[in-house]
Structures are given as structure tokens and as C-alpha cells.
Amino acid sequence: MALVNKLRCEYKENPIGIDIRHPRISWQIQSDTRSWLQSAYHIQISQDPSFSRLLWDSAKVHTDQSIHVELTALVWQPGGRYYYRVKVWSDQGEETDWSDPAFWEMGLLDVQDWQAAWISAPIGLWGAESCPLLRRTFQVNKPVKSARIYATSLGLYEMLLNGRRVGDYYFTPGWTSYKHRLQYQTYDVTELLSTGGNALGAVLGNGWYKGKLTGKHRPNVYGERSAFLMQLHIQYENGTKDVIMTDSDWKTAESPILMSELYDGETYDARLEKTDWSMSGYDDAEWMVVDTLPHAKDALLAQENEPVRKIEEIPPVALLTTPSGETVIDLGQNMVGWVRFTVQGHSGQEVTLQHAEVLDRDGNFYTDNLRNAKQTIRYVLRGGEPETYEPRFTFQGFRYVKLNGFGAKIQLAQFTGIVLHSDMERTGDFQCSDPLVNQLQHNILWGQKGNFLDVPTDCPQRDERLGWTGDAQMFIRTSAHLMNVAPFFSKWLHDLAADQLASGGVPFVIPHVLSENSHSSAAWGDAAVICPWEIYQLYGDKRILEQQYESMKAWVEYIHRQGENTFLWNTGFHFGDWLGLDSKPGSYIGATDRDFIATAFYAHSVSLLAKTAKVLKKDHDAESYMELHTQIRNAFQQEFVTLGGRLSVPTQTAHVLALMFELVDGNAKERAAHKLVELLEESEFHLTTGFVGTPYLNLVLSQTGHTDAAYKLLFQTDYPSWLYQVTKGATTIWEHWDGIKEDGSFWSTDMNSFNHYAYGAVGEWLYRCVAGIQVDEDAPGYKHFHIKPLPGEGLTWVEASLESMYGLIHSAWRRLEDQSMDIRVSIPPNTMATVHLPNAKETILRENGLALGQSEGIQAIKPSDLGVSLTLGSGTYRFTY
Secondary structure (H helix, E strand, O other), rough: OOOOEEEEEEEOOOOOOOOOOOOOOEEEEEOOOOOEEEEEEEEEOOOOOOOOOOEOOOOOOEEOOOEEEEOOOOOOOOEEEEEEEEEEEOOOEEEEEOOOOEEEEEOOOOHHHHHOEEEEEEOOOOOOOOOOEEEEEEEOOOEEEEEEEEEEEEEEEEEEEEEEEEOOEEOOOOOOOOOOEEEEEEEEOOOHHOOEEEEEEEEOOOOHHHHOOOOEEEEEOOOOEEEEEEEEEEEOOOOOEEEEEEEOEEEEEEEEEEEEEOOEEEEEEEHHHHHOOOOOOOOOOOOEEEEOOOOOOOOOEEEEOOOOEEEEEEOOEEEOOOOEEEEEEEEEEEEEEEEEEOOOOOOEEEEEEEOOOOOOOOOOOOOOHOOOOOOOOEEEOOOOEEEEEOOOOEEEEEEEEEEOOOOOOOHHEEEEEEEEEOOOOEOEEEEEHHHHHHHHHHHOOOOOHEEEEEEEEOOOOOOOOEEHHHHHHHHHHHHHHHOOOOOHHHHHHHHHHOOOOOOOOOOOOOOOOOOOOOOOOOOOHHHHHHHHHHHHHHHHHHHHHHHHHHHHHHHHHHHHHOOOOOOOOOOOOOOOEEOOOOOOOOOOOOOOOOHHHHHHHHHHHHHHHHHHHHHHOOHHHHHHHHHHHHHHHOOOOOOOOOOOOEEEOOOOHOOOOOOOOOOHHHHHHHHOOOOHHHHHOOOOOOOOOOOOHHHHHHHHHHOOOOOHHHHHHOOOHOOHHHHHHHHHHOOEEEEEEEEEEOOOOOOOOOOOOOOOOOHHHHHHHHHHOOOEEEEEOOOOOOOOOEEEOOEEEEEEEEEEEEEEEOOEEEEEEOOHHHHHHHHEEEOOOOOOOEEEEOOOOOOOEEEOOHHHHHHOEEEEEOOOOEEEEEEOOOOEEEOOO
């Protein structure tokens, strides 16, 4: 019997506080029956979880759609909760029971719904870096049915209600293009209210809004005053309502947090703590009245992406005394978050924790690569009993922590690493027979954990931590295998569109906090087109294309206006093949001509825009951009391909891009593929590619029939290679291939991050080619997909999984001692897959011991260049040959 489960609204399980006018719901189907396809659905919506009274009934809708079903029939009320349930029918006539109910809850939908005032501590009361406390009391004298808080801030905030923390979100309200978009969060606080006196409290931090940003430590990028905005909506059992809000009735006082900066850390003086300050009985007679500010509310919108949460805890693995006599704890993992610690001592005693990613070659604590980021926690004890502390408004990127002031009797149990990142659902995994490759996969995952903290940052430790567009587009498909990144990137792409220049140019970083001229490099600005297309492909999310289409189009038109020839891009600043190993001495930019790279990405973005226009049925645009793509491609060939079919730019990256973006064909394509392998042979199968070429290198090799060369690259363990970092003890991906050199010295001090996910894009090849899980461009979201594993020398088994919108996809292959193959695949209900079995012959191929003609679920059998190609319905299959 099939079941309908995993109901989701806008990717989320029972979300509260959304403001999407036409929410979309998705579900999965669980069935052991092979080839299970949905033929119809039935949706019911009610404000009663028993569904005794319906608001809307779809009746039976004949369609196989089970993801992103848009609900347009009703007008949703602010704060309203809506329950929904689903039943489906199979194409064989099976009818499921109703699913368990799920729900979503609307937030505040219009600016008129906000009655509260922005409040702030008066200017000049305390230091500019101090984090003020805010509070007010109120009465509850009737039984409460439900209570919701809607809150946001200029800066960061943490809320308390009757002494208890509200919610488990951190770094709220998140980082957006604040002038255009400011998120608010919704909290269910029904259980936190008390009969009688109640108190609300909040602490404000500088955060991204007014804290110091960029390598220049610029303060007040968005504004000079932190402020708080909140409404508490209480619904009583008798049907009446109250709204408690921020207004002039609130008071403020200095907090023990004397300084809190994202880069520099936090200073906390426990002697200044105010016991029970967020309780109703606290005496706040000496507190000051807050200022109310005339700040606008028209940029407010509900939280779009998953919030940052505490995800896991890591105990230290070692207590070290370095050659310099420093006391250092080792967490064993380069991580992002902070350390929770316990200390006991006398009043006024100060302890400090400094954070670093690596030790130097002598084993001493090393912070030069942090540049001006101090990453230091200072804590002044109140004295007496043991005191436990963890920061609120800062995060560090680190593996090692230097301790000062703790005394001689330090125990590792005093310290715990707290890992924080956007709480994205883990969706994929990759394991294989080689432990070094498994560690590489671990490093890729932890690079994502460390850099997906509300925005996709380049690095999480030095004085940067910015949403670099190039890094994001290079890594997006890899990231989507490991976690559900659709809401995360949707939110970030909305900020990209908001910060996009009137000319269509795209800033280097999103949100845009660099200089006015810091925009529109090829491969960086192309994130405006590449990222929405990838989200559509991987999640079947057509809405992201609709929302971003004008942004995508504006970027392409910006490029079209550049250059002396509108079909080549040969003007402006470009990062080129950033950090390419074939760079000239003293340069970070690889040897591949920048106009070659720019024109290649120009062609690629135009191609994706044409496809997007076709999906959206913008037929005129689709035809126009297809023609433009042809013209760019022709111009590229005239400019960069000789009459004999040779690329005029003789670098690995040039050949990779020409092949990946299909800019050459016929003899030129064959020559480019052959030449790429020649270049690798000349370097003894070591790459010279940088940020632009590396993500595509192994993919191109496999696509052109040179998977053996891709495997050789993968298994190199000396510099430069992915596994070189692993052999040097890396637990995340490095910014530089030789961040730590063979002799233990460092590549540089000014730009040497040890948690920089861009080169982790090799994960895409591991999932798509080694394990073989590939989306079908014509059936996005894995409605139809391919499993096309490419076994190679060095691995005896591989296993990978991906939780798609439809359910679990699984691919595993094992080469047995007699060289026979055992391949297992799982295909979720309501999907189909084409499975390509390498070197298989139909006559000897067996599925669960049966000849193919006797096996259910196999709908087509064809010979292929690789071996045998099978069209399969849903189910779990085991092939041996």
C-alpha cells in the first residue's frame, strides 16, 4: 500500500510566518511497488486539523505533479494557520489514504500589519560597540490560545521572554540587502507566557548592519544605530486578542557585552550582569527610556532561508603546549561557530580565547592569515562559582584555540566547540573504497558547513567573509547534492537582484558592501544566470526562474553592451582564472586570456538565458538569445580557434571552458579534448587550473571519454592536488593548492584561507560521474534522471545517495575480485531513470538473479556506447554481470 508522506510547504516542514501569497506544497510517495507513477492528486485545506470544515477542496486533479503545487484558490489571512492533506492515485488505479495533516502559517503580509515602532538605545550612553539591553513588562490575565512574536532588527538581536530564550535561531535577522530587503522572524511563544506579569527582553548586536566589514574594517555600512522592532500577538481562548509591541514604553540599559564584532570577537564582563533582567519582577527604575526611530518598514519580509542554528558539538581532542609555551586546545576539525567554556576564578579575572585554523611548521599558534580579524573572546569573571559562557553575535573559523588566563589546571572537558550554520536539510552522501577520497568528501562537506552561514561566504575566518558570487556559482551543484540549498540560494539570489546595478552589472559580492566599482567580472557576475538555472534543474523550481528572469536578462544585456565587438567580451576588469597555477610571478590571475574566459562565460550565460526563456514560454526572447548565442559562438571560434582547429590559448583552463560550454565542435572539439590530455601528461597529471577551470576539469575529461585521466588527477597526492591537502591534515578545502607547502611553510600571509570551498566543486564530478547520479535537463528536479557510473582505476566500490524532492536516489557499484560488477540503484516513486551499466552485455546481465526480460520495472533495454542502457521505473534494483 502506497503512502503519501514528507509533506512540505515551500521546502519546509510546517513553517510558520511565511508571506508567500501563493504557497507551494510538495509531497513524496512511499511504495515498494516498482514503476509507481502518480496519475492524480486530491488536496484539502482547513483551519481545523480534523478537517471537519474545509476551506478548499481541489477534488481529483489528473496530473503526475507532486512537487511545487501552487495554491492559488484562496486569500490567506495574516497569522492564519492552514492545515492541508493529500491523497494520490497511481497510474494503475491504486488510491492511497489521506496523508497525515501538515500545516503552514502566514506571517505579517503588508507593511500596514506592522503597528510597532523601531526602538533604540539613546546615543552616547555607552560605548559604540556595547550591546544594549531592552525590556518591557505586560500582563496576561486570560487563558491563552496561541501567541506569536514577529521580530527583526537593525543589527542582530536575541530575544527573551520571562527569562527564557525565544527560539533557537542565531544571527537574526540574517544578512540581506538591508535597504531593499530586511527579514523578520516568527516564533511560537505560547508556552513561554505566564498568567499575570510577563516580561520581554532583547539584546542587540552590531552584526553586518553597523559592525565592521571588509578588510578595511568599515563600520556603519548600512546605518549608525542598532534598533529593534517586534510585535507579540496573543490570541485568547475567549476570542479576544492583544498586541504587545516595541514602543516608548520600553527601557534600555548597558549589557555585559562591551564589544561584539563578527571579525574581532566578543568582550563580556560578567560583573555587569543583571540577574533576572528579562523577568517581570525585575526593578528597572534606573533603566533609561528608549528612543523611537522613524526608520521605514517597507523593506520587511518574512524569513526566506533556513535560520542559522547550533548544529552539532565537538569536544576537543588534545590539549597542547606549543614550543613557544602557548596553551592551545585542538578541536580536531576546522569548524565555524564558537567555543562554550566553563571557568572558575576570582572577580575581575580575565580569560581570553584566540582562534586560529592552523599551527605553523614549528607547532606554534598561527594567526597571520587572519589579517586584521582578531577572532578573540575576552571574558571577565564575576567570581565565585563556576561560570559558563558562549558568545552571541560573533563567529569564528578555527580548529585551534589559544587560552590565556585559565591557570594551570585546564581540563578539556571545560571546552566544547559549537558548530553553527544555516540549518539546511542534509540530502546527500558519497563514500568509496579509498579513505583519502572519503576524507576529501568530508572536507567538501565541512567547507560547506563553514561557509553557508546565512550567505555563501568565501571564507569564515579572516576579515572578509563575504558572499563572493564566483565561489557560489562554482560550488552550487556540489552544495545541492549535500544539502537542500534551494531556500538558501533563493534568498541570496533575491539579494543579488536587489543589489544589481541599474546597468545590469553584478557586484563581486552579495550583499554588496565593496566599492562602487567592484562589479561585473566574468564568471563572478554570471552567478546571476547560473545559480537560478541550477536551482531549477536540481529542484524543479520554475518560480526561481520567474523571479530572477529580469535579473538574468539584465546581466546578459550588460555584457552585450561591453566590448568593441558585441559578440566578444574583451573589456573591463576580470578576475580571470583566479589563483591559477600558471599565473605569472607576482600575479593571482592565471595565464588564460581574460577575454577568452569572459567570452566563454558570455556564451554560457546567453545559452542558459535562452533555455530559461523557453521554459517560461517567452518565445521571442528564447529565439533572440538562441541567435545571440550562435553569433557569440561564431565570434569565439573566429577569435580563438585557428583554421586548423587548434585553440589559440594553450592552457588547461582554456580547453576546459571551450569543451564544457560547447564552444567547439567537429575537428576542433576532438583536438581540444586531445590537447587537454596532452597538457595533463606534460604536467604529469597535475592541474594548473584556478577558480574558473578547476570545477569543470574532471567533468570535461569524463564527458570527452577520458575518465581515466580524471581518476589520475583525483588520486594524485603531491602538490598540486586535492589529496595533497588531505595528506597535509586538511579537514576542510583550502583556498590555495599549497596553502601549506611541503616544508611546512605557508603560501602567503595575506590571502591563505584554510576553509574556502571553491575547489570542493570536484564533488560534482564524484556524484555525477563516479557515482553517476545525473539530472535530466528536460525533466528537472530528478523527475527523470540518469544513473551513469564510471568506474575507474583506484576504486573498488562507490556508494552515493541523494534525497531528491521525490525521494531517495541511490547508486552503488562494486568491482568484485573476478572483475564482475555489482550495481545497485534506487529510484523513488513517481520518477523514472535511465541506468547506464558500463561494459555490460545484455546476455549475461542479471537483475536480482533474473534475466532482464523476467524482471519487473525494466521498461526498455538498449545497447549503448558504455554497455547497456535501461529505462527503469521506481524501485530498488541489483544488477550483476
